Amino acid sequence: MPKFLARLLPQSLQGRLTLVMVIGVLLTQLVGNFIWAAQRRAEALSETGTAAQHLAHSASSAVRFFLSLPPNYRPLIIQQFREMGGTRFLVNINQAPVPARAIAGQELADAALKQVRATLKEDLPNISEVRLAFAWPDKLPVGDNGATIADLPDTWVQHIMLTKPAPVLLIQVEMDPGHWLYLATLMPNPYFLETGNPLTRDRLLLQALSLAAVLLLSIMVVRWITRPLAALSEAATAFGKGEHGPALPETGSREFVNTARAFEAMRQRIQRYIEDRERLFVSISHDLRTPIMRLKLRTELLDDEAMQSEFHDDLDELDMMVKGALQTVKDSDIHENPTEVRLDALLGRMVRDAQLAGHAVLFSASGLSVAAKPLALKRAIGNLLNNALHYGDKVELAVRERAGNIEIEVRDHGPGVPEAALAGLCEPYVRLEHGRSQNSSGMGLGLGIARGIVQAHGGELLLANAPGGGFRATIVLPGGAFVPL
Known part of the structure; x- marks a missing residue:
């Protein structure tokens, strides 16, 4: 009950x-x-x-x-x-x-x-x-x-x-x-x-008028009280998606004014922290490439070939990690404004490119659109599609609307993933055994980047083995009418 x-x-x-x-x-x-x-x-x-x-x-x-x-x-x-x-x-x-x-x-x-x-x-x-x-x-x-x-x-x-x-x-x-x-x-x-009969027509009319007046005033007061909370919720949602909206107006009750000030101070501190961290991360990753290159040149001067080979392997691994760090920052931090993305046009171009490269990709038009950052969304879907093309013989793309959300599903017909490994697939540099054998140039960053982009849109990335074999990655994005920002 x-x-x-x-x-x-x-x-x-x-x-x-x-x-x-x-x-x-x-x-x-x-x-x-x-x-x-x-x-x-x-x-x-x-x-x-x-x-x-x-x-x-x-x-x-x-x-x-x-x-x-x-x-x-x-x-x-x-x-x-x-x-x-x-x-x-x-x-x-x-x-x-x-x-x-x-x-x-x-x-x-x-x-x-x-x-x-x-x-x-x-x-x-x-x-x-x-x-x-x-x-x-x-x-x-x-x-x-x-x-x-x-x-x-x-x-x-x-x-x-x-x-x-x-x-x-x-x-x-x-x-x-x-x-x-x-x-x-x-x-x-x-x-x-x-x-x-105390409830005469005149008294009932008077009661109805007084009740309507009280309810109207009550609803107006409730809306007046809750409107700042709605503004706070919208500002928090926008900030969680990486959007830089205007500051909250410091109007309304004293409690909301204090909350708005505290939220604005918190947003500025977090934004400064993120920007400082990104600059530091990019700087360190970029600066490490120069000494790595010098070490590789000096390694060529070693007479011991076995030692030289070991140095080369370690430096190649370190270079791969630096490149991966730079790629993660570059792919995840795409600064663009959300707009209406027509999914049929976006996915159609990606499917045609894959088919021209000789891959078997199936896709049916849905007529759906979603509010998103076009380049970021394309990067996320592209990472999932590339994974599916590497590890599966055939790939199926599907777009549907369910429970008010937009779902973009990428399914391959490959060997799938062990159930115990599903939870850690999005972690950086995590690669399964069959993945290393089929795609030696990968670094295990694609799923993590895709998940970060999807979460920045307020969505969710679902990973699971498909019924009947293969692997299925589903992007779930908030649906609804598109409102320009």
Whole structure:
């Protein structure tokens, strides 16, 4: 599970900081909304219960008033109330309870009905049956003759019919057999059901706007913080490839300014050390050639031929080492700017030259390009190709793109290399037995030079025995779109 989560996490520092801040803000919003919704729910239940209790007391008073009237006077009183403009309750008398489509599944409505029923039972203990319900005013029946609220004059229902429909509380009380008192009214807060849903559209919109603003600011802050680190990473990568880029800007936080200064000082020290070492190495190697030549001339004056031969062998070996040192510096330290290299054109020329010399070389065009130093890359591939031509009967060149990288493979069909010797092949002056017998003029520097060039490009040189026989050298270079430097 941790490995799976690690694969899901962004790889960049900016992505991880952004993800942590987004999750933190979302969790804070969710917890805050949960606590606020719980408080609002408790407040809504309390307010609804209090309002339902007051409304039930008013309904009890109305029921007691009609109970005190003779049955034949009740319709007259109701008609007088209607002509006066109505009352808080829409009142009617029916022979049976009127069925209405009740609102179901509403916690606040159920709580209000429970409180009304309890209050009516307390105020009117002698009432035999009470029917309560909340219903929407649309096509709400008011009489057992099928009449609805829409059929009544506006003056009768002005306290119930609002511009925005609100749930209507129906109270039907059996006063005596065949006489049911019908009371319809609104709660003190007509839209009390909406208070039970704290996440209204307006609040959700406000929450979304505030969340978007916080996330936008968080992402901007994270980018502002991590941008200097990206510049530092690019400068370190360029320096590792031997490129001389501009100095890091000393802007941003105090910690980054100190880091930039320390990195710049380190880069200058390393650069001076490398330049001094190269100059010293080249000077020593160059200066040694003169005394070696003088010693060879003096060796000719020796009378002892055996001694003369031994001196010649030692001086030839020393001369070869000096030439190898000069070649290593010359081949590895190629100062040029990276550019877009079309691999088909580069390898095509090398293949044609080898074929003109009588070698069997196979190559298929790939259409791929890579950002590299052309001469240095040619020198690295040339060293691998020369080795393959010396030790194999046939050579195959292949270029492919894999996992975002460019791979250049040089394979020969020679005897291969013992597995135990693979790890030390790139070391200077390392030559295997069959290599010395087939190429006596070599010095064992080609693979080391090729590896150094490839590593300077940020790549890797892979050496292995090929399946089915032969040896395979693969140059792996970072791919992606070419960006001029």
